[in-house]
Amino acid sequence: MYGCHGKLLRVDLSNSKVNEEEIPESMHRKYLGGAGLATRYLWDEVPKGAAPLGPENKLIFMAGSLTGVVAPSTGRFSIVAKSPQTGIWGQANSGGRWGVDFKRCGYDGIIFEGASSKPVYLVVEDNKAELKDASHLWGKNVPETTGLLKDELGEKFNVACIGQAGENLVKYAAVMNDLGRAAGRCGLGAVMGSKNLKAIAVRGSIKTPVSNPEELKVHSKKQYELMDEAMLKMAMQAFGTTVVLDLVSVRGGFPTRNWQSGVFEYSDDINGPAISDNILTKNITCFACPIECGRGTEISKGKYAGHKGEGPEYETVGTFGGMCFINDLEAITMAGYLCNDYGIDTISAGNTIAFAMECYEKGILTDSDTGGIAINFGDPDVIVDLVHLIARREGVGDLLAEGTMRMSQKLGQDSEDFAMHVKGLELPAYDSRAVQMTGLTYATANRGGDHITAYVQGPTFVDAPFLMIEDSEIKDPFVADPSEVKVAVDLEDMLTTFDCVGACKFMGLCLNADDWVKLVNLVTGWDFDTAEYKQAGERVYNLARAFSNREGLTAEGDTLPKRLLEEPLPDGPAEGHVNELSILLDKYYQLRGWDEQTGKPTAEKLRELSLDDIAAEIWS
């Protein structure tokens, strides 16, 4: 077997047992490794109705088939579990180096099952792994935990861990690695916390076997060169992910005041150039990635001066900035640092705070609920204070730690109408009234309200065609055109493969599909052509969907917050627009081969994807 070790660790936390297990080769190719393979294990092993924060849920880490090989931007890993935020399939992906260091231990993945009665961490080194007591780490934040483990085990160990947010079961807690990188979405840090698992420290020296190392070297070099020439790389290197802010803003789709507007008049204070001019100290990159979009930053003025860390990313700026109506870059950066330290997803956190601000503005949340804190739009101190409270679940933070969906259910008074989530997952900072197709992809993304499942922002908001699919052109982003729905489906399928092989989707914007599939084949020894490779993505997409269907998801869940469907944008280029989801959704179901009533993939579709056993179960 190439591109993998064919082995995983099974860690029974209830009984403190660690075992090795083989991964059948057929399974590897069928699900492409990474998130795909992990999803198959999830389907097979997590019973319907399992409590996301109970011992029946499993937390599955899986490196990709390309993770750690000589190919650009392929250092990523995925975590899959049933999500405590959405109650359906949950997946989060992260870069940095941890995935590579883990895979060098000689394993492709780890399945954590059960729950430990006391805090533990797992240490993995060349072909061995051991659970250890983590009582001394409990209550510590991410940098402290990482530092203590390095002191204990050695500087060379790389750490993935949760901070206090995961311990306190904040619904959107992240798993952090390499200090500032996050497997952020879906609350998988809370799943880790529920199992009393604090960290995984790894160090290894075992190389992943590669099918054709000579040719891979040559081919891969070509890909690096192509990326080097890409202007896209230059823009991301200079300004990080926040490079897109101006493009989103100019189209009137930068969510402002909890999505009450799409135009943020102070965007120049918090955009990519503002970050470069004011706080950037160095670029940070993931393993083998020439793009270097990460931001090493230091706050040099104001009350947070002297604090250092990583970020903010575009989403952090979008949620804590525009959505909370804050143009204080230092406060946004500080809120982002704190999310990294406590281990919190910034998208959900910023969005939840913005929701609380609107509730406060409307009198739905009162001073007696907030313990006297005035949660006003535009108050930079409030975002920083609230992150502390959320992570510790103190005061009103306990309510906010539940996320917008649960908050709105609790508060009522029509607050559901402006609770900006899909299936419980808070939306990222692109308003789908300004780009119609983003609405469809929020509504149908397997993990809930997410932008990177399809990244249709590429061909719309930011005008970057996605080279890996045949045709990613969206003629007019303001118009909902059913004939363009195929772009969304193709993107979902193709980008799914990225989470499986462990590659970065941003890099995917620079390369073409045939070259890419050739690279995958050179590593793994598979013989995919582009169509078959993409179909493997479709298989995984449908498998994840089927998991969620088994948990009770129906077509009804594929919708958007009322604000996007019924409240027209009041200003900017998209003034007067709502999202016309229904125009696109029928076509989507048709192209997907999903049943319109139940929202399940049809048995026929599943069989076409060689998922006969799944068909038998969800249609029984």
Added chain:
Amino acid sequence: MEVVVKPYLFLRQVFGVNKVVLDLPEEANVQELLQVLRCDYGMPEKLNVADGQLIFMDGYKPVGLTILVNGYNIKQLQGLYTTLNDGAVISLFPPAAGG
């Protein structure tokens, strides 16, 4: 009539300013605007009009820039023949991705 040209990201360094206000004849289109930018304003040399689009060259492969008029990509309007209104905001972007 007056229109505002806003370069973004590193085009700001190329132009040296965040915005250029231009006086144009009524109903001028994007092509005419680019001409004025070129002749009267002295559009930076790295920017060129070719094949019906605005091109940027600087050691990299020449790349087409995105031109938005009042938030609409001119590709969805009439391309370089898109007519401008008084007070129009023309945004120029290099290729970018992220988020």
